[in-house]
Amino acid sequence: MSDVKKDIKNLRREFQFSGQRLNRSMRLALKSLWLHRLRSLLTMLGIVFGVCSVIAMLAIGEGASSEAQDQIKNLGSLNIILRSAKPPEEQKVSNTQQNLVLDYGLTHLDLRRIENTIPGVSSVVPSRLIREYVWNATHRVDCEIVGTLPAYPEIRNQRVALGRFFTFRESETGANVCVLSGGMARMLFPTESPLGKDVRVSQDYYRVIGVMEAGAQLPGDATAQQGSSSIPVQRMFIPLAAARMQFGETLIKRRAGSFEAERVPLHEITVKAEDRNAVANVSLAIKDLLTRNHKKKDYEMIVPLELLKQAERTKQIFNIVLGSIAAISLLVGGIGIMNIMLANVTERTREIGIRRALGARRRDIVTQFLVEAVMLSGTGGLVGVMLGITLPFLVTHFAGMKTIVTFWSPMIAFSISAVIGIVFGLYPAMRAAEMDPVEALRHN
Amino acid sequence: MSASTIVKLQDVRKTYQMGSVSVEVLRGISLEFLTGEYIAIMGPSGCGKSTMLNLLGCLDRPTTGQYLLDGKDVSQLEDDALSAIRGAKLGFIFQSYNLIQQLSVIENIEVPLYYQGRPEEESRETAVELAKMVGLESRLNHKPFELSGGQQQRVGIARALANDPLVILADEPTGNLDSSSGKDILNIFANLHERGKTIIMVTHDPGIAQLTTRVVRFCDGEVESDVRR
Numbered sequence: 001m002s003d004v005k006k007d008i009k010n011l012r013r014e015f016q017f018s019g020q021r022l023n024r025s026m027r028l029a030l031k032s033l034w035l036h037r038l039r040s041l042l043t044m045l046g047i048v049f050g051v052c053s054v055i056a057m058l059a060i061g062e063g064a065s066s067e068a069q070d071q072i073k074n075l076g077s078l079n080i081i082l083r084s085a086k087p088p089e090e091q092k093v094s095n096t097q098q099n100l101v102l103d104y105g106l107t108h109l110d111l112r113r114i115e116n117t118i119p120g121v122s123s124v125v126p127s128r129l130i131r132e133y134v135w136n137a138t139h140r141v142d143c144e145i146v147g148t149l150p151a152y153p154e155i156r157n158q159r160v161a162l163g164r165f166f167t168f169r170e171s172e173t174g175a176n177v178c179v180l181s182g183g184m185a186r187m188l189f190p191t192e193s194p195l196g197k198d199v200r201v202s203q204d205y206y207r208v209i210g211v212m213e214a215g216a217q218l219p220g221d222a223t224a225q226q227g228s229s230s231i232p233v234q235r236m237f238i239p240l241a242a243a244r245m246q247f248g249e250t251l252i253k254r255r256a257g258s259f260e261a262e263r264v265p266l267h268e269i270t271v272k273a274e275d276r277n278a279v280a281n282v283s284l285a286i287k288d289l290l291t292r293n294h295k296k297k298d299y300e301m302i303v304p305l306e307l308l309k310q311a312e313r314t315k316q317i318f319n320i321v322l323g324s325i326a327a328i329s330l331l332v333g334g335i336g337i338m339n340i341m342l343a344n345v346t347e348r349t350r351e352i353g354i355r356r357a358l359g360a361r362r363r364d365i366v367t368q369f370l371v372e373a374v375m376l377s378g379t380g381g382l383v384g385v386m387l388g389i390t391l392p393f394l395v396t397h398f399a400g401m402k403t404i405v406t407f408w409s410p411m412i413a414f415s416i417s418a419v420i421g422i423v424f425g426l427y428p429a430m431r432a433a434e435m436d437p438v439e440a441l442r443h444n
Numbered sequence: 445m446s447a448s449t450i451v452k453l454q455d456v457r458k459t460y461q462m463g464s465v466s467v468e469v470l471r472g473i474s475l476e477f478l479t480g481e482y483i484a485i486m487g488p489s490g491c492g493k494s495t496m497l498n499l500l501g502c503l504d505r506p507t508t509g510q511y512l513l514d515g516k517d518v519s520q521l522e523d524d525a526l527s528a529i530r531g532a533k534l535g536f537i538f539q540s541y542n543l544i545q546q547l548s549v550i551e552n553i554e555v556p557l558y559y560q561g562r563p564e565e566e567s568r569e570t571a572v573e574l575a576k577m578v579g580l581e582s583r584l585n586h587k588p589f590e591l592s593g594g595q596q597q598r599v600g601i602a603r604a605l606a607n608d609p610l611v612i613l614a615d616e617p618t619g620n621l622d623s624s625s626g627k628d629i630l631n632i633f634a635n636l637h638e639r640g641k642t643i644i645m646v647t648h649d650p651g652i653a654q655l656t657t658r659v660v661r662f663c664d665g666e667v668e669s670d671v672r673r
Contacts, residue, residue: 020564035546354542357503359531359559359607361524437503441542 022371029372032344043340044380046333047420051384051413052391054326058409059392061322063402065315072311075304076157078122078276080283082106082269086262087296101250104298105264110290114271118285120278121271125151128243129267130251134236135200136188143184143234145201147243153212155272163195163210166239174241178206182214184234199236204246206238279305330416333380334424341373341428352432353440362433369432373425374418381417385410447478449515450610450642451500456509456519458495469495471665472509477611482637483644484653487662493646494615496662500644501534501613502526514610531559535604537614541596543588549599550575550584556607567606574602578632594625601632612636614645618652630655 033040075081084105106126115124127148134143146152150171153160162185166177178199185194185208194208212235250263273282283303290299345352352365389410392403458470469492477483487493498504499511502518503526511519518529530536535556543552550571557567575581578598588596597617604612614633618626630652637643637657645656653659661668 021561024558024564031546350542351544354544355555355559356527357501357530357536357542358556358603359527361527361559363524364559438498441503441538 025367025371026375028368029375032348032372033375036344039340040376043336044376044383046336047330047377047380047417048384048387050326050329050333051381051417052387053329054322054413055385055388055405055409056391056395056403057322057325058319059388059403059405060395060401061315061318062404062406063392063396065311065318066404067402068311069308072304072307074157075302075307076155076270076272077305077308078273078279079155079304080271080273080279080286081302081304082110082271082286082290083300083302084264084267085298085300087298102260102262104262104296106266106269106299108265110293111266111269113289113293114269114286118282118289120274120282120285122274123151123155123272125149125155125270125272126240126266127152127268127270128240128247128264130243130247132201134184134188136194136197139188139190141184141187141234143236145243145247146235146237147240147247148237149240152237152270155270159213160210161213162193163208165210165237171239171241174239174245176204176206176242177209177238179210179212179237180208181212181235184236185211187234201236201246206236206242212237276305279303326413330420333417334377334420337373337376337421338424338428340376341369341425342431344372345369345428345432348432349435349440349443352435353437353443356435356437357441365433366426366429369429370422370425373429374421377417377421377425378414381414384417385414388413447480449476450479450513451475451477451644452510452512454510454512456499456506456511458492458499458504459507469665470499470506473665473667475660475667475670477642477644479610479642480637480640481642481658482633482656483642483658483660484656485644485646485660485662486648486650486653487668491662492665493662497613497615497644497646500611501536502529527559531556531607533607533610535607535609535612537597537600537604537612537617539616539619541588541593541600541620543596543599543603545588548585548587549580549591552588552599553602553606556603560607570606571602574605575599577605578602592625593621594628597621597625597629598632601629605636610642612641612643614643616646616648618647618649 086102087104108126111124111126114121125148127146130145130147132143132145134141134145150166150168152158153165160179161182163179165179166175169175170177180188180194180199188194188199189197194211197208198205199208200206249265250261252261271282271286273279283301283306287301290301355365355368389405392405395401396403453473453475456470456473457468459466459468461467473496485493485496495504499506502513502521505521505526506519509519510517513529514533518526521529536542544555547555550568553571553574554567557570562570572581572584575584578601580595580598580602583591583595588599591599597620600617604614617633618629621629633643633645634655643656645652647653656673658670658672660670
């Protein structure tokens with residue numbers, strides 16, 4: 001019993017003692033590093049920048065990928081979006097022959113076929129997109145008019161912020177009602193509520209019955225590509241029937257020096273699958289159906305779920321690339337530490353001899369130099385972590401990019417920096433310890 | 445007071461290998477030093493004095509022969525064991541003081557105690573006491589480069605005494621000093637001798653050898669004469 005007590009007491013003493021010893025070696029290391037302040041600082045910088053860049057790059061990467069994923073999720077992970085696209089061969093013809101009416105895109109037949117023949121489809125919403133100016137007195141907005149069905153907001157995860165979306169009845173009759181996107185409402189009606197007011201598109205007037213919430217943009221949006229991608233496209237939603245009545249199916253575009261007419265029955269079809277497992281099959285079936293019925297590839301298909309998977313893969317590759325860059329920069333930092341520690345050991349050969357003469361064992365010398373190396377890399381790592389956490393904030397503030405500093409990235413970066421101190425400090429420390437005391441004392 | 449043997453050398457030889465040539469620096473030294481003796485080792489340069497001092501200081505091992513320190517054979521111990529013996533039983537004083545530049549006076553004195561694993565407060569007390577003994581109580585926090593040569597050597601002496609060694613080994617302790625500071629240092633040595641410390645000192649100066657109780661002369665790696673007074 002008393003033996004056990006004694007053991008515990010000894011153990012505690014030893015523990016306290018080793019703590020005290022470590023404390024003293026650290027103070028000693030600090031003194032030696034302080035003696036060569038500039039040199040220590042420069043050596044540390046390698047690690048500082050390495051750690052800082054790792055954390056900052058990870059934060060930027062994480063932010064970008066989360067933004068992309070948000071956008072994709074906003075499209076609806078159960079959705080398959082079909083879009084009419086101008087077939088590339090047709091473009092050449094239109095360049096040589098002016099005023100040719102281009103006939104391409106998704107048709108009403110496609111819509112009915114998808115609705116009726118493909119299993120696993122829960123709903124289908126077609127839309128027509130028309131680029132036009134929308135007026136309220138002298139306010140003018142270049143806008144994309146979306147002619148669609150009442151199910152559109154639900155299937156595209158968009159919500160009405162003010163008023164309401166149009167009803168089935170309005171949709172059937174092709175009533176001249178419209179719902180504006182948030183930004184557009186502010187542009188057309190800067191001082192008043194748009195509800196109940198009229199807006200003008202060429203000769204027709206539409207009554208505003210609702211305003212949408214600001215929603216996410218589709219990445220690679222057909223219309224967004226035309227303008228600057230950073231400015232969100234303004235949209236006005238009207239019943240599909242109204243769109244067909246007012247604008248017809250042939251749209252005339254004015255281009256420099258020539259007119260260009262296109263006949264596109266439907267610009268976009270959004271298909272919603274019943275569940276996640278059905279998405280792949282439905283998209284395959286649609287692809288099949290469209291290739292059979294379209295001679296040219298005058299449509300494109302966007303499957304958000306696939307995009308999501310792709311985004312995840314891209315993120316993985318990005319992380320691997322970042323990881324290697326980080327590893328290289330930290331390696332360079334580590335080599336810097338090794339270099340300086342080797343110089344340090346050579347320079348302090350005499351001190352090593354003195355310490356050995358005064359009773360230091362090899363292991364004491366190893367500890368001394370190792371602690372110095374780890375303090376260099378550890379301090380560098382700490383400063384790097386602090387910079388690495390601040391830098392993303394600055395990037396967000398000044399460049400407007402979304403950044404996310406994950407909890408583990410500073411942890412890992414810091415531990416790696418400490419490990420680097422040990423790995424690259426060990427060889428110089430061993431060299432120091434292996435010196436012959438007599439030789440070391442004779443060294444000048 | 446009966447003096448016992450503290451250092452016993454039996455036919456100690458040391459051979460250095462210089463490429464293909466081997467040079468025998470010590471050729472069969474047999475000596476016995478007693479506790480409380482104040483010994484001067486003299487001889488022309490290259491006679492093996494320094495090698496002798498390194499062997500006595502357990503910094504090096506003899507090629508053949510036996511070295512008994514305090515009754516224990518230390519001639520073929522391994523490195524860590526030699527470190528332990530240096531730390532526990534020996535005190536070194538060097539010609540060029542060999543203080544650690546980035547440490548203060550008090551910290552320099554504490555170095556041997558640190559490697560002995562003494563607790564911090566205890567070694568601080570010991571170091572302050574020793575600094576007082578060599579008359580440096582007002583310079584505790586000075587760095588070595590802020591001190592004169594004589595003061596630095598006094599720090600060296602205090603450091604050598606920190607672990608209360610059995611034998612003090614001094615390598616031309618006054619070699620770099622002017623005569624008056626040299627005298628101060630020798631007074632401290634005389635003091636230590638009076639208090640019963642065993643001192644082995646390498647010197648060139650016959651005047652200094654006069655102050656000791658025993659003079660061992662080396663020549664060509666052999667003991668030429670051994671005079672006790």
